[in-house]
Amino acid sequence: MTAMKTTRGPEFARMMGLGVARGENIVTNDDVAGPINSSDEWIRQRTGISTRVRANADTSVLDLAERASREAIANAGIESSQIDTVIVSTITYPRITPGLSPRLADLIGATPAAAWDISAACAGYCYAIGQADALVRSGQSTYVLVVGAEKMSDFIDPEDRTISFLLGDAAGAVVIGPSDSPAIGPTIWGSDGSGAELITETASWLEVRDGAAFPTLRQEGPTVYKWASFQMGPVALRAVEAAGLTPDDIRAFIPHQANMRIIDQMIKQIGFPDSVVVGRDIADSGNTSAASIPLATERLYRDGLVKSGDYALQIGFGAGLVYAAQVVVLP
Secondary structure: OOOOOOOOOOOEEEEEEEEEEEOOEEEEHHHHHHHHOOOHHHHHHHHOOOEEEEOOOOOOHHHHHHHHHHHHHHHHOOOHHHOOEEEEEOOOOOOOOOOHHHHHHHHHOOOOOEEEEEOOHHHHHHHHHHHHHHHHHHOOOOOEEEEEEEEHHHHOOOOOOOOHHHEOEEEEEEEEEEEOOOOEOOOEEEEOHHHOOOEEEOOOHHHHHOOOOOOOEEEOHHHHHHHHHHHHHHHHHHHHHHOOOOHHHOOEEEEOOOOHHHHHHHHHHHOOOOOOEEOOOHHHHOEOHHHHHHHHHHHHHHOOOOOOOOEEEEEEEEOOOEEEEEEEEOO
């Protein structure tokens, strides 16, 4: 019998270039407080958010993804035609099929790249980084475009006090390619489907077909807060240990931008030294789900708090319940 062939790629992969696109409009707490009978002070104290970014009505989640992707590819120093795989994490693309990713690949000139969407909510960006790392190192792909893109404002109820006032619209993208040295640590990921109803939509599309109102997002805030605050810190620490590092080696902690209080509690759980800088883009951009980690990364660059080559620990967590974390070398 003839032996089957398989692929084998470089030993390591790395992040090569980052790009982001934020919604065009700054929405203040005063803008959202009225319908939920709240105030700027209450929102700041409970979430750490002062503003959130939201897109124009005629800006689609695909538009946001395209802007972020073009910037990431330019910063990676390659051509769009060299992208051979596109992975998009989104829960707000309004079509079940076809997916967002093939349309994005076509728009940026990456056809015939393999392209697929994943639905892992706020953990989706880190899930996709884990997939891209494996694809490059296996030889299945050379350059993978990873995108987290959300237009959350399409799925909010302005009167909902559980999650809608937190949410923003944005996209973040990164190119993953071959590396001469380790630059993406093992991905620590998992799920707990017993919490599937803690963050969900008010109706399925079949229920909408049968007369239910358009679905909007809801969450069981106190339960989600406890889960994220006290169970995600140990997951993040496992990612550091799996990379053969200690918290003292980490320059930046970049968690999903869900809630400032959750971020603060996770820092205590992990035991970071004061030298670690923390992504806190939520204060200005809000919770942008799968886009929040690349947005927070870009903000740290812009503020001069990180540089290329730094170790960053990133972790996403959200609806599912799902989570994923890894240490990366910043591009």
